[in-house]
Amino acid sequence: MDYHAKSEPLDSLSTPCAVLGFYQKRKLTPSALALDEQLDGLLQKLLKRDDIEGKPGDILALPHLPEGGIERVILVGLGKKEELKPGTYRKALAAAAKALKDANVKQAASFLHEAEVEGRDAAWQIRQFVEILEASLYRFTQMKSETENHKARLAKLVFQTGADAAKAAIAQGQAIANGMNLAKELANLPGNVCTPTYLAEQAEKVGKKQKKLKVKILDESDLDELGMGAFLSVSKGSHEPAKLIVMEYHGAADKDEKPYVLVGKGLTFDAGGISIKPSAAMDEMKYDMCGGAGVIGTLAAVVEMGLPLNVVGLVPASENLPDGKANKPGDIVKSMAGLTIEILNTDAEGRLLLCDVLAYAQRYEPAAVIDVATLTGACVVALGKVVSGLWSNDEALAGAVLQAGEASFDRVWRMPLLDDYQEQLKSNFADLANIGGPDGGSITAACFLSRFAKEYPWAHVDIAGTAWKNGADKGATGRPVPLLTQYLIDRAAESAAAE
Structure with missing residues (x-):
């Protein structure tokens, strides 16, 4: 168009x-x-x-x-x-x-x-x-042998x-739409095609389009060397190796300017592991990588707009399947941050990926970190499919994300992150458990992640209710690309105003 x-x-x-x-x-x-x-x-x-x-x-x-x-x-x-x-x-x-x-x-x-x-x-x-x-x-026509005839x-x-502002608005709209379409295309692919390796290859393709964007892929040996025991534990039941996709965009005049780090959950298929999900609608668990697809789409939009910022995208990609090597309820793993985690439910695996990558994000000395994930069904119960859930340890960051949501109409709703909820994550055998029971499930998931994001301003966005539609209109929505991109547009505008 x-x-x-x-x-x-x-x-x-x-x-x-x-x-x-x-x-x-x-x-x-x-x-x-x-x-x-x-x-x-x-x-x-x-x-x-x-x-x-x-x-x-x-x-x-x-x-x-x-x-x-x-x-x-x-x-x-x-x-x-x-x-x-x-x-x-x-x-x-x-x-x-x-x-x-x-x-x-x-x-x-x-x-x-x-x-x-x-x-x-x-x-x-x-x-x-x-x-x-x-x-x-x-x-979405990639997997159809004959496409429908459209007018x-x-x-x-x-x-x-x-x-004059119209031309800038058009450029932004096109970049965001292109990023959303990329996220949709990745998310709508079936799990037998869009594996962690495939997802990594698509990120590398985005990197080849622009010299300012460098993409590198860490494999399981790299993750093991980093001590990412929580992340690695999720892929043990799958024949597909886990990957950590690292996308580094250097758009700021000062290459040493602190970057904004985006972390996106990239579970290319989630059967729940040993704590297997019900078979009804399990096909929709190919959408458990919408956070990762959203981060890749956002980086593509940032590249297209040429935003004068430094931005890092981190996408932990894995599958969560049951076999003889898979995580078992009661297993204890050690995270990159050194905290041990008792796995009480293997279907609460997204936080195991994210916690190690949040620890990894610290090496960038980030201006802020935002993670996006289809993390909990509890968030869908709480907020439905209209807005995404937002948790944050920083008031200024939370306000900026809320504002970006309103401006882009990719809206979020602030949820509590109180220490009282941390009590539900106590374990008799490890530093913390990976679930906090049935009460406040989306909140305890955020509380779990907050343990690994203490060193920088951090926000967590749960997109479980907004990343895809089911029923007759089944398909990925492309969210949260508008939210993340608007947040970065706002930061670029702030930086320009301060100069």
């Missing part, structure tokens, strides 16, 4: 399709009103005839206009003008994206950014449309604005 920003007079605009907005009670946005005047009130007449009021997502498609350079029009309902919030606007954009696909046009001009969205500017609106449109066009796809969208 090609996106452009260009301001042209409406009366001389030539386009196969114009996308314009209208509010409830059929109140047209400025350009829609101007076009209606050119057409002698045709838009208003048709809205009244079809009894379309302008609720969020309402669509009126005019397949043919009687005169002028605009061949057809799509009017998109925005709801009440005084109540147009970001979520409502995104709903309208999703409806517009579908209408554009159904219209079977190759080019279109959008005026939707004229709407006044509460707390958002036109640049945000443009970026959101790019991301939503790209998401609507995405199809001709939209190839070009022109945002009718002369604002």
